[in-house]
Amino acid sequence: MLAVRAIGVTERSRAILVWAMVALACGGAVAALVLAGVQWPTEEALTKGLVALVIAAASMSSGDAAVVLILVTVPLFDVATLGPERAPFTVAHVAMAGALAGWVLRALPRGRAALPRPTLLLAAAAMPAIAGLVSLVGSLDPRATIGHAGRLVLMFAIAALFAAHARDERSLARVLGWLVAVGSAMALVAVAQYVWPGLPVGRAATQQRLIDVLYRPSAFFVDPNFLGGYLSACIAVALAWLVRSIDGRTVLRWGVALVACLAGLLVTSSRSAFVGVVAAFVVLVWTAPARRRAALIIAVALIVFAAAPFVPRATYVRLAGLLEPASEGSIPTRSLMLRSSVEMLQEYGIGGTGLGMYDRAYVPYRRPGALPRITHPHQVPLALWIETGLAGLVALASVTAGGVVAWRRIARRGYGAAGAGVLAACVALAVESLFQYYLYFEYAWILLGLLSAAASLDRGDVRA
Helix, strand or coil, rough: CCHHHHHHHHHHHHHHHHHHHHHHHHHHHHHHHCCCCCCCCHHHHHHHHHHHHHHHHHHHCHHHHHHHHHHHHHHHCCCCCCCCCCCCCEEEHHHHHHHHHHHHHHHHHHHHHHHCCHHHHHHHHHHHHHHHHHHHCCCHHHHHHHHHHHHHCCCCHHHHHHHCCCCCHHHHHHHHHHHEEEEEEHHHHHHHHHHHHCCCCCCCCEEEEECEEEEECCCCCCCCCHHHHHHHHHHHHHHHHHHCCCCHHHHHHHHEEEEHHHHHHHCCCCCCHHHHHHHHHHHHHHHHCCHHHHHHHHHHHHHHHHHHHHCCCCHHHHCCCCCHHHHHHHHHHHHHHHHHHHHHHHHCCCCCCCCCCHHHHHHHHHHCCCCCCCCCCCHHHHHHHHHHHHHHHHHHHHHHHHHHHHHHHCCCCCCCHHHHHHHHHHHHHHHHHCCCCCCCCCCHHHHHHHHHHHHHCCCCCCCC
16 A cells, blocks of 8 residues: 555556556456367457457446446346357456456555445445355355355445445435436336337246236346346335425436336336335335325325326236235245245255255255246245355344444434435345345345445435
8 A cells, every 4th residue: 555655646547557457357368268268259359359348448447437337237237248158258247347446446545545434234245255155165066156155255346346436425326326227227128128029129038827928028137026126226216315305306307217117117027026115115104204204105105096007917917916825836936945945954054055056955855836947046045044054144144233233323314315215225125035036136235335335424314
């Protein structure tokens, strides 16, 4: 640190360092691919390699560019592949790598000022990755477990990056604005997919039922439930801002975003996301200014009533499945998998199967009636405990305790728009994690970092 300050790192020298690091990283990546025997056609390497170079340089250039590029590219994770077949890195991988490298470079001259403020929640966020590494001891496949632990290390680094960037009120508000803006765009893509089913854009899931086919757009996400989870967080943030807004432009901006995200959520027919939105709404009512709680409840009731005629019939049918658990295979399978998980704890509750090894250990425990094609865990708490043993249980308890402490700190400062929005969004994804496997869901970690930042603000929370 002192040595860097002694040589005097100017903006120009920092820019040179950025490009030098990009060049070195690209050279190292190419060398690694060659040594691994990966074939990358020259024309493809030049075009896609240039795109990767530009994205990496842009994400390294500044903190604002880094977080915006991450938020823009994460929804494209499963469609925008840049690398060759045997090394299919994506635009999101490049943006994240560039953002982290740029953060390190900026931290050299700035020191502690570039680091996130320490909180119990952020420290606890490192625990799942540590638990994953501990689970190597008894892993059914140590090599695969190392890969999954590496993913959790990356998720923690992204959470820390966002926590460091949102060190003040304005930065936190900007990040949340971009989060909802990108979510609104993804919601509009999903609506367009639903209106024009043959539209050659993005992805959609189709499920054959007894009398029809359920069509569930997912924009560019691999699963409609992931898009639904993202939109549930955006809805929470938009509602938190609306209930505190007094300026017409602010109301219009967040109102348009709310309508777009609600429309996108409806066409995904994601039951877990609907449950998450309900949980977020309870938090928002609890944290809303006392004089506006009644108005919030009435406004949401009116929105639901007005939107009812436009809700797709398939969404109604799918939601009705929550009241009839035996009506289709996915809900009873979750219930049966939950029972199997409890049985698996008897064997793996101490040392674990190894991070990422639930699928392999589950098959002998699968109960009659559970769909054979579903072996991936559909909830985080029990699955992480099974995979990482007691270390994972400690990690879960640590993150929960950190979240409670962060909530109390935000409450003491007064629930502002940003703090209440982040809190409600985190609660929504936490509830959804009881039905979906969101352990590697980037938005869950981004919001965790933002919750840590909101809890560590010096002054009162952001107010609309």
